[in-house]
Amino acid sequence: MKIYAEENNGSLRLSFSGELDHHGAKGVMKTVENLLDEYLPRVCVIDLSELSFMDSSGIAVILRINKRMNGMGGKAWVENPSGQALRVIDASGIDRVIRVIVQTR
Amino acid sequence: MENLDYIKMEFLSKSVNESFARAAVGAFAARLDPTLDELADIKTAVSEAVTNCIVHAYPGDIGLIRLRVRILERELLEITVKDGGVGIPDIKKAREPMYTTGGDDRSGMGFTIMESFMDKVRVRSAAGRGTSVTMSRRIRRRKPRL
Ligand SMILES: Nc1ncnc2c1ncn2[C@@H]1O[C@H](COP(=O)(O)OP(=O)(O)OP(=O)(O)O)[C@@H](O)[C@H]1O
Ligand SMILES: [Mg+2]
Numbered sequence: 001m002k003i004y005a006e007e008n009n010g011s012l013r014l015s016f017s018g019e020l021d022h023h024g025a026k027g028v029m030k031t032v033e034n035l036l037d038e039y040l041p042r043v044c045v046i047d048l049s050e051l052s053f054m055d056s057s058g059i060a061v062i063l064r065i066n067k068r069m070n071g072m073g074g075k076a077w078v079e080n081p082s083g084q085a086l087r088v089i090d091a092s093g094i095d096r097v098i099r100v101i102v103q104t105r
Numbered sequence: 106m107e108n109l110d111y112i113k114m115e116f117l118s119k120s121v122n123e124s125f126a127r128a129a130v131g132a133f134a135a136r137l138d139p140t141l142d143e144l145a146d147i148k149t150a151v152s153e154a155v156t157n158c159i160v161h162a163y164p165g166d167i168g169l170i171r172l173r174v175r176i177l178e179r180e181l182l183e184i185t186v187k188d189g190g191v192g193i194p195d196i197k198k199a200r201e202p203m204y205t206t207g208g209d210d211r212s213g214m215g216f217t218i219m220e221s222f223m224d225k226v227r228v229r230s231a232a233g234r235g236t237s238v239t240m241s242r243r244i245r246r247r248k249p250r251l
Contacts, residue, residue: 056215
């Protein structure tokens with residue numbers, strides 16, 4: 001599990017790569033909280049294009065980020081989940097609380 | 106009948122074993138020639154069931170997780186994940202979407218994901234004696250030309 005962060009003009013892009021399960025989720029959450037504290041972004045883009053696996057632990061991470069951003073008066077959304085991650089997102093119905101942008105190509 | 110087979114294993118309820126369990130079941134299921142989507146669904150369901158044992162069954166403790174994977178009939182994969190932990194007092198409630206006793210770290214979507222990714226999910230539990238989750242999924246047979 002790796003996280004890459006890129007800040008641009010108040011927008012923070014968090015790119016997740018590898019597998020996000022319960023084993024990795026604690027470290028992920030801590031890293032993400034620190035990044036949000038450091039940059040205090042207005043927008044947080046959760047880029048899942050490089051994520052090869054995610055389960056409900058990933059759903060909890062996404063919901064936490066969304067809550068944090070809403071609490072700061074900002075916004076978050078999910079971009080480009082891979083096939084498996086998208087199926088998990090669809091099954092959990094979180095697209096009712098956070099925008100999920102799927103690029104068609 | 107030539108396909109009937111099973112594996113059994115047990116491992117400790119340490120989170121590092123989550124990816125191991127997914128990979129082991131995936132490797133065994135591969136002989137049914139699943140599509141990549143089917144394989145991903147199976148691994149995701151296993152991840153949910155095993156994570157539940159690690160997170161909920163043995164709070165603050167390490168216990169045993171038993172995993173059995175069977176090929177029943179030619180196209181039917183059955184997975185059982187069993188723990189000897191605290192048990193689930195109200196199974197019906199536990200299976201409801203968003204129900205969790207895990208607080209902010211959990212989303213309460215584990216059973217919902219298992220149910221939508223597998224054909225059948227059966228849960229048995231006894232307070233103080235443990236929980237067993239049996240899930241099955243039919244893998245359509247395809248005709249490879251090579
Ligand atoms: N093996 C188990 N032993 C004891 N309790 C369990 C077990 N599996 C599930 N539960 C109970 O059922 C509830 C619902 O489980 P489910 O997997 O749907 O959600 P969760 O684990 O709480 O959250 P998520 O799976 O989204 O991380 C759990 O919160 C827990 O109370
Ligand atoms: Mg769970």
